[in-house]
Amino acid sequence: MATETLPDHKALRYARRERALAAMEAHDLDLLVVGRVANIRYVSGVPVLWNAGTRPFGPGAVLVRSTGEVHLMSTWDEGVPEEIPHDHLYGITWNPMNYVAVLERIGADVRPRRVGTDATSPLFAQLLPMAFPGAAIVDGGPALRHAKRVKTNEEVDAIRGALGVAEAGLAAAVAELRPGVSERELAGVFMDAMATHGVTTPATQDVVRITTAPTTRGAGRDGRDGPVQASDLVAFDAGVVADGYAGEVGRTWPVEPRRAGGWVRDLYDRWERLWERLLDACQPGAAGSDLLEAYEAAGEPLPQRPIGRGLGLGFDDPVIVGDLPDTAAHERLDPGVVLLLTGSVTDDRATVVAHEAFLIAPDGPEVLSGSPFWNRERGGVTT
Amino acid sequence: MSAAPPDVASPLDIPAQPDPARMRRERGARLRAAMADKGIEALVLLGNSNVTYATGASWPLGDAGRGNVERPVAVVLADDDMPHLFTPFVADVASRLDLDEDHLHGATYLDVDEGVAAFAVTLAGLVPPTATLAIDDVTGAMHGARETFFGEWPPRSASDVMGPARLIKTPDELAYLRHGLWITEQAMADVQARLAPGARQTDLTATFLLRAFELGAEANVLDPIWQVMPDRQADLPWTTHGDLACPLLSTERELERGDVCWVDTGISFGGFHSDFGRTWVVGDEPTARQRAQYRRWRDIHDAVVSVVRAGASAADLTAAAKQASGVDRPWMSHFYLCHGLGLDSAEAPYIGTDLGDGYDRRLVLEAGTVVVIEPVVWDEGHSGYRSENVFVVTDDGCVNLTDYPYDPYGD
Numbered sequence: 178m179a180t181e182t183l184p185d186h187k188a189l190r191y192a193r194r195e196r197a198l199a200a201m202e203a204h205d206l207d208l209l210v211v212g213r214v215a216n217i218r219y220v221s222g223v224p225v226l227w228n229a230g231t232r233p234f235g236p237g238a239v240l241v242r243s244t245g246e247v248h249l250m251s252t253w254d255e256g257v258p259e260e261i262p263h264d265h266l267y268g269i270t271w272n273p274m275n276y277v278a279v280l281e282r283i284g285a286d287v288r289p290r291r292v293g294t295d296a297t298s299p300l301f302a303q304l305l306p307m308a309f310p311g312a313a314i315v316d317g318g319p320a321l322r323h324a325k326r327v328k329t330n331e332e333v334d335a336i337r338g339a340l341g342v343a344e345a346g347l348a349a350a351v352a353e354l355r356p357g358v359s360e361r362e363l364a365g366v367f368m369d370a371m372a373t374h375g376v377t378t379p380a381t382q383d384v385v386r387i388t389t390a391p392t393t394r395g396a397g398r399d400g401r402d403g404p405v406q407a408s409d410l411v412a413f414d415a416g417v418v419a420d421g422y423a424g425e426v427g428r429t430w431p432v433e434p435r436r437a438g439g440w441v442r443d444l445y446d447r448w449e450r451l452w453e454r455l456l457d458a459c460q461p462g463a464a465g466s467d468l469l470e471a472y473e474a475a476g477e478p479l480p481q482r483p484i485g486r487g488l489g490l491g492f493d494d495p496v497i498v499g500d501l502p503d504t505a506a507h508e509r510l511d512p513g514v515v516l517l518l519t520g521s522v523t524d525d526r527a528t529v530v531a532h533e534a535f536l537i538a539p540d541g542p543e544v545l546s547g548s549p550f551w552n553r554e555r556g557g558v559t560t
Numbered sequence: 561m562s563a564a565p566p567d568v569a570s571p572l573d574i575p576a577q578p579d580p581a582r583m584r585r586e587r588g589a590r591l592r593a594a595m596a597d598k599g600i601e602a603l604v605l606l607g608n609s610n611v612t613y614a615t616g617a618s619w620p621l622g623d624a625g626r627g628n629v630e631r632p633v634a635v636v637l638a639d640d641d642m643p644h645l646f647t648p649f650v651a652d653v654a655s656r657l658d659l660d661e662d663h664l665h666g667a668t669y670l671d672v673d674e675g676v677a678a679f680a681v682t683l684a685g686l687v688p689p690t691a692t693l694a695i696d697d698v699t700g701a702m703h704g705a706r707e708t709f710f711g712e713w714p715p716r717s718a719s720d721v722m723g724p725a726r727l728i729k730t731p732d733e734l735a736y737l738r739h740g741l742w743i744t745e746q747a748m749a750d751v752q753a754r755l756a757p758g759a760r761q762t763d764l765t766a767t768f769l770l771r772a773f774e775l776g777a778e779a780n781v782l783d784p785i786w787q788v789m790p791d792r793q794a795d796l797p798w799t800t801h802g803d804l805a806c807p808l809l810s811t812e813r814e815l816e817r818g819d820v821c822w823v824d825t826g827i828s829f830g831g832f833h834s835d836f837g838r839t840w841v842v843g844d845e846p847t848a849r850q851r852a853q854y855r856r857w858r859d860i861h862d863a864v865v866s867v868v869r870a871g872a873s874a875a876d877l878t879a880a881a882k883q884a885s886g887v888d889r890p891w892m893s894h895f896y897l898c899h900g901l902g903l904d905s906a907e908a909p910y911i912g913t914d915l916g917d918g919y920d921r922r923l924v925l926e927a928g929t930v931v932v933i934e935p936v937v938w939d940e941g942h943s944g945y946r947s948e949n950v951f952v953v954t955d956d957g958c959v960n961l962t963d964y965p966y967d968p969y970g971d
Contacts, residue, residue, distance in 0.1 A: 180813040215625045226809055227783035229621035230608040231628055233697055252894045253805035255797040268800040269894050271913035297698045302714030318700030365773030372766035375812045382620035382779040418623050481666060482648050491625025504674045
């Protein structure tokens with residue numbers, strides 16, 4: 178982050194827009210109307226004020242295929258690049274009919290046959306046909322995913338930048354891990370370090386979790402945020418959004434490693450064996466289902482949450498999770514995909530989980546983060 | 561400012577400790593009353609705050625990028641007291657929410673075609689095919705599957721139900737809201753104590769977040785704003801409407817002595833968002849002219865407060881602000897004079913928007929509604945003053961939930 182709010186670098190903006198326009202061509206879309214923050218930034222290159230959580234759909238930006246022009250919902254021009262002139266900005270409004278008028282004006286020049294949106298709502302499902310009479314309003318999601326899933330070199334650099342801050346935050350939080358501290362206090366330490374490094378926007382705020390099962394910890398733990406105990410394992414999920422791009426890294430640490438019993442070492446050893454299989458599967462051209470099968474081959478049950486997620490501007494394909502087996506079977510780890518890989522092993526006492534970002538390079542996965550693992554710090558697998 | 565979360569009985573009967581089970585019962589009753597009123601038999605809710613309202617589940621909200629993909633979903637049926645919750649955080653919520661096992665479901669992935677297809681099958685088992693269904697948001701994949709997923713297109717809007725239900729807060733909701741405001745104000749006091757020339761905007765954010773999380777904040781909900789306001793509007797970015805460009809993003813810019821800093825942020829606690837707005841002067845005392853700006857702001861603010869009560873219209877509030885200020889719109893014209901606050905940082909009612917005077921005349925305040933009053937004084941050539949306070953509307957007036965001084969401006 179810098180001392181003023183600037184648009185994304187020109188190379189980044191133009192490369193992304195070119196991909197979006199090519200995807201519009203491939204999916205036969207004349208206009209793309211996007212409402213999701215990351216997609217707005219993808220097509221416009223303009224930083225947007227960060228809010229946590231989901232937002233209702235609104236026409237945040239419009240990309241015109243025939244001219245490559247971008248129209249942007251922004252009441253001011255800070256961070257707006259030169260290729261988006263003032264007359265292509267429209268302010269925030271509380272009257273949805275004002276948006277219809279804006280979109281009508283854009284459509285009047287283009288006369289679109291097919292308009293893609295990245296999401297919609299009952300309200301905009303009514304309004305968009307009014308703005309674009311005669312046009313088919315279709316799901317533009319496949320076009321955007323097609324554009325976004327493979328990263329440009331500049332995008333990989335942006336992800337590396339975000340990962341650097343995430344790792345600094347992780348190190349700061351791990352350094353404060355001790356009996357008596359709470360999950361939220363450690364989350365605060367992470368946030369403090371992240372902001373001190375100049376990034377104020379987390380990718381996830383579910384940063385710290387005691388993974389030791391309540392039955393193992395004994396009485397006194399009611400829901401979340403009890404104080405950490407000496408015998409606990411604690412999982413850190415450090416994610417930041419820097420210059421729009423998500424970087425995330427995760428590790429699990431014993432609170433007092435010297436007191437980690439044999440079962441803890443066994444659990445970490447299981448994690449190492451799983452991780453080896455996951456890395457073997459994480460090759461260019463592999464299917465997403467190969468990662469699911471790596472869990473099976475290691476004899477580890479699949480966790481409920483995704484084991485592979487695309488990193489990029491916001492969320493990108495692929496999402497690889499046991500609940501979506503067909504999706505995983507059809508996913509290919511193409512070179513240029515940046516994947517956050519999750520290894521998670523659990524028994525009835527605790528969970529060891531780690532997240533690591535990889536660039537799928539033509540000759541194999543390139544690891545993008547380098548935070549220490551407790552199990553490796555102590556000298557690797559014991560069995 | 562209190563040294564501990566307020567725990568004394570207030571004129572509003574806000575309980576010292578919120579009761580989550582009672583809160584969900586009372587919200588459920590409001591929700592089903594609104595469903596009956598609108599003829600809606602089933603609600604499918606995707607928006608984070610709507611899911612929280614319907615189920616009582618709250619979690620540390622993440623960036624929207626990931627939040628869109630791994631998001632809890634709620635299904636509410638008109639004839640069932642208990643909502644269905646689909647969540648990636650099953651283990652977390654199971655112990656805290658008193659939902660029956662058959663109402664608690666694993667994650668759905670409504671951004672993915674396969675996820676939509678699976679959800680449609682589950683939904684068919686919960687909602688009779690003839691039921692009138694409303695939804696709040698439609699993902700791209702749901703849009704793509706609209707012919708099979710939705711009985712009618714466009715679908716009915718859940719906002720017709722959620723809006724009226726969420727407008728009036730129960731005492732337990734106010735207890736959460738007040739606690740979140742308390743956390744925010746404590747953390748802000750730490751930040752203000754460290755406000756000095758040379759501090760970067762991001763350093764203020766670091767201090768704020770550290771303290772807010774220590775005090776139990778669930779999440780940060782708005783990237784904190786510490787906007788340095790210039791003397792002249794021409795030194796702000798160009799705008800589409802000719803009004804002030806605000807709020808602008810924080811950077812690593814270092815603050816300088818005498819900078820006028822407009823502060824705005826919020827955190828979440830129990831799903832409730834707080835809101836905080838003050839004007840500070842960096843490393844210096846305000847000038848006489850700056851104090852006069854503050855006095856004018858107070859006059860406008862107090863005039864608005866004096867007309868807030870159940871039965872007042874939004875137009876009564878805007879008229880009071882106009883009369884006290886002598887200007888047409890003493891607030892940021894891309895926003896509003898007042899907004900609601902609850903499970904979203906800004907929610908209904910919106911007062912003084914570009915929906916116009918007719919809309920404001922028809923909008924009548926009800927007891928239990930929360931309004932954030934945020935007029936602006938701009939003194940061209942000499943910068944300006946802006947603060948915000950959170951009020952609950954009562955039958956005969958309103959109660960201020962904000963408990964933070966106006967230092968260094970006085971009072």
